[in-house]
Ligand SMILES: Nc1ncnc2c1ncn2[C@@H]1O[C@H](COP(=O)(O)OP(=O)(O)OC[C@H]2O[C@@H]([n+]3cccc(C(=O)O)c3)[C@H](O)[C@@H]2O)[C@@H](O)[C@H]1O
């Protein structure tokens with residue numbers, strides 16, 4: 001029933017790759033999007049966090065092309081939970097593109113938060129979110145000063161699963177790759193000339209040392225993408241999705257659970273309806 005497809009050297013249950021012409025159209029569409037957001041804001045370029053991961057790398061490649069490397073400012077923000085290799089990859093990306101970048105150590109900033117509320121300092125989710133939100137504050141600090149916008153790096157898979165920190169890495173002005181599933185981000189990255197080791201790197205939020213997205217969510221991205229495309233975004237029922245992909249029902253349930261319970265992250269904070277008394 002299920003047909004295994006190899007995508008960029010990986011085995012994927014559903015091949016979501018774009019054709020060459022679709023890829024070119026998508027690239028042009030994203031480049032125009034970035035230019036429009038910056039010019040509509042009357043901004044002088046954009047700032048983004050560089051993590052050495054595929055999402056920020058792809059976004060940086062696209063934005064450098066859209067805006068010119070002189071108008072893109074990268075910030076690498078290491079903490080004690082970041083692997084050194086990722087931080088040096090982040091610098092490598094900035095150097096490859098020839099963009100201005102700063103390295104800002106955020107451990108001392110996070111420590112201030114941990115010191116003033118030590119009860120939460122050992123809670124890896126709560127503490128991990130402090131690193132993420134600290135980066136957001138710094139991104140806007142630079143953007144305000146330089147009259148730039150903040151580029152987000154969220155993709156469609158993360159957005160639908162709520163796999164981001166509310167008002168953290170999602171606190172941005174736009175998400176250029178926000179309509180692409182993770183599998184398609186990898187494909188676009190490869191077509192843009194992103195080095196293979198970055199294209200195939202294991203995704204990690206790095207909120208704590210050794211974290212990987214797939215381990216935390218309990219499902220691999222290729223399966224997540226397939227369930228999202230067929231069932232959450234698409235028209236297939238749960239049973240048809242299970243049959244088509246050859247996955248068990250619990251896997252589909254898990255993806256749907258992540259989608260449903262993160263609904264609040266995809267909306268502006270609600271207020272009671274106006275009673276107009
Ligand atoms: N139903 C509801 N209606 C309104 N608000 C609701 C809510 N449920 C929770 N909340 C609020 O949301 C908070 C929880 O959300 P949040 O603070 O985001 O925290 P949470 O979702 O618990 O953690 C963030 C998740 O995103 C992942 N992440 C973060 C950053 C980057 C990446 C990456 O891929 O790089 C991944 C991270 O690994 C973790 O799994 C609660 O403390 C509460 O304030």
Ligand SMILES: Nc1ncnc2c1ncn2[C@@H]1O[C@H](COP(=O)(O)OP(=O)(O)OP(=O)(O)O)[C@@H](O)[C@H]1O
Pocket residue numbers: 048049050051052053054055056057075076077078079082135153169202203204205206
């Ligand atoms: N140490 C860091 N320094 C600077 N920016 C960071 C750092 N960690 C995370 N970020 C920012 O937060 C974003 C969200 O992280 P996320 O892990 O989802 O993306 P990624 O690292 O680019 O790719 P992947 O999901 O494959 O690991 C990053 O793309 C980057 O913009």
Ligand SMILES: [Mg+2]
Pocket residue numbers: 051053054203204205206
């Ligand atoms: Mg990452």
